[in-house]
Amino acid sequence: MASTWILFRREFASFFATPVAYVFILIFLMLSGVFSFFIGNLYERGQADLLPFFNFHPWLYLFLVPAMAMRSWSEERKSGTIELLMTLPVTTFQVMLGKFFAAWAVLGLALLLTFPLWLTVNYLGNPDNGIIIAAYLGSWLMAGAFLAIGICMSALTKSQVVAFILAVVVCFLFVLSGSGIVLDSFKGWMPPLLLDTLASFSFLTHFESMAKGVIALNDLGYFLIVIGVWLYAGFLAVEQKKAE
Amino acid sequence: MISVKNLTKRFGGFTAVDNLSFEVKPGDIVGFLGPNGAGKSTTMKMLTGFLTPSSGEIRIADQAMDQSSKHIQQRLGYLPEGAPAYGDMTPIQFLNFIADIRKLKGREKQQRLDEVIEQVALTEVLNRPIENLSKGFKRRVGLAQAILHDPEILVLDEPTDGLDPNQKHQVRELIQNLSKDKLVIISTHILEEVAAVCNRAMIIASGRMLFDATPEALQKKSRYYRAISLHFTQMTDISGLAELPGVADMEVERHSGRVLLFPEGEQELMPGVSAYIKNRGLQVDSLYEEQGRLDDVFRQMTAEVKV
Known part of the structure; x- marks a missing residue:
């Protein structure tokens, strides 16, 4: 636990030593603002909530989170620091958790910094702040799922670019499997049970209710399981490929 | 351990x-x-x-x-x-x-x-x-x-x-x-x-x-271990050096003109060689015992493996 905390601090500081964290936060804030106001019509809807803001999160994360996660293991392997890390008295598992939580903390920070939007809707009307907090939590959790995929893909390759592309593709599949386009095209011939299973794999399906403020146990469980499974897969990949 | x-x-x-x-x-x-x-x-x-x-x-x-x-x-x-x-x-x-x-x-x-x-x-x-x-x-x-x-x-x-x-x-x-x-x-x-x-x-x-x-x-293990290396000031007849007791082989390095005497086993050659030089009144500007050349041993050993 103590080692994980030390690793977490190093990773977290490294996000700010290289401009990754600043660039990420800046672009996240800009894009989420642009999307909610110009495409989501936050003003014109005339409702005091943040639904237009949260609805775009999966699509923002789709590209931004893999960009943030791509260096986590690729860089270690490329620069050889993985050899140093793995011969220190820490386990791969502790390193994995340190990396994940550090990046997740930066994502959380980016979300927190969107507070002016929250202030805005509170100034303009009387939103249900409980819903907004629930949606924030849901969004952070979903970001963690994107992140776990990104870290796993980064563990697979020395090249950050390859890691980024792989992560975007896999994340895209997870997002898309619940979208209308995919579900409609399968609707005619696929048994409903399979269709539901397919939809239930999607980040969108599980995030939808969370964005509306409903935190159900199965949605929570879903994201936590996704995070756990992908981090474990990444852990296996690191153990397998560290020497290459 | x-x-x-x-x-x-x-x-x-x-x-x-x-x-x-x-x-x-x-x-x-x-x-x-x-x-x-x-x-x-x-x-x-x-x-x-x-x-x-x-x-x-x-x-x-x-x-x-x-x-x-x-x-x-x-x-x-x-x-x-x-x-x-x-x-x-x-x-x-x-x-x-x-x-x-x-x-x-x-x-x-x-x-x-x-x-x-x-x-x-x-x-x-x-x-x-x-x-x-x-x-x-x-x-x-x-x-x-x-x-x-x-x-x-x-x-x-x-x-x-x-x-x-x-x-x-x-x-x-x-x-x-x-x-x-x-x-x-x-x-x-x-x-x-x-x-x-x-x-x-x-x-x-x-x-x-x-x-x-x-x-x-x-x-x-080097063949240069305890070999005597010497260099004469002038052209000299060196054939007698090879006949000295304990000398297994003699070589002259072509570019430097340096003479190398290799011992049989681990025999000490220095006293014999210096006595020989003194007796003949030969002019020598450098004379020493080699410590053995590691890179030589290294090359020899690792080259054998490849063959």
Whole structure:
């Protein structure tokens, strides 16, 4: 636990030593603002909530989170620091958790910094702040799922670019499997049970209710399981490929 | 105490380390020699628990590597090949991180940090990002990291690679000054380094152990060991030198005109040769006994393997 905390601090500081964290936060804030106001019509809807803001999160994360996660293991392997890390008295598992939580903390920070939007809707009307907090939590959790995929893909390759592309593709599949386009095209011939299973794999399906403020146990469980499974897969990949 | 038994590592169809067995005791400073690709780094990676052997056993301080690698790693300092470090950190941040991971705390931590920074002379670059440092400084950061927790066992993969002669000298001194009950393994392909620092030399090639004894024993294997090298001021008839008792062979180096007399066995030739020169009144401007040429032995040994 103590080692994980030390690793977490190093990773977290490294996000700010290289401009990754600043660039990420800046672009996240800009894009989420642009999307909610110009495409989501936050003003014109005339409702005091943040639904237009949260609805775009999966699509923002789709590209931004893999960009943030791509260096986590690729860089270690490329620069050889993985050899140093793995011969220190820490386990791969502790390193994995340190990396994940550090990046997740930066994502959380980016979300927190969107507070002016929250202030805005509170100034303009009387939103249900409980819903907004629930949606924030849901969004952070979903970001963690994107992140776990990104870290796993980064563990697979020395090249950050390859890691980024792989992560975007896999994340895209997870997002898309619940979208209308995919579900409609399968609707005619696929048994409903399979269709539901397919939809239930999607980040969108599980995030939808969370964005509306409903935190159900199965949605929570879903994201936590996704995070756990992908981090474990990444852990296996690191153990397998560290020497290459 | 390190004990390695029948250590083998295969990568696909390629055997990098082939049935290696050896023991190293505290106080040993082992020079691990071999041509590039001989399996030195692979062996070190297994000794430090980074790679898992394909077969064979590694025991360090009475613990098996495959069962208690984390315990072993606490007692071990390792400088990986190329001295990797986190480029975005400064040396002081990096060493603080390593100290925390090594569970150094409070005054002890500060004391060790000060000591190590002084030992490898890092003071002037403490607050510059590691990625902007010169090769020599990077290597020293790597060394500092390896000795920070004062480990009983130190494994250094090419610690002087890329350093200038002054820095090489510093690093060698540092290794010599480590306390006498430590166990050090250094890989290198610089032969003088072994003679200068180590009390034991191991040569491996193609993953197999070719030689394991003192550097002196290695020198003795050279055909130049105890050979007499001399150079005459003027053209001289030297045929008589080859007839001297104990001389097995005589050679003249073409470009320098230097005469080399090789002894039979370990016979001492110097008294005979100097008497001969005196008696004839020959003019000699240099005369000495060779110590044995390590690179010669090295080439000979490792070339045999390839054939």
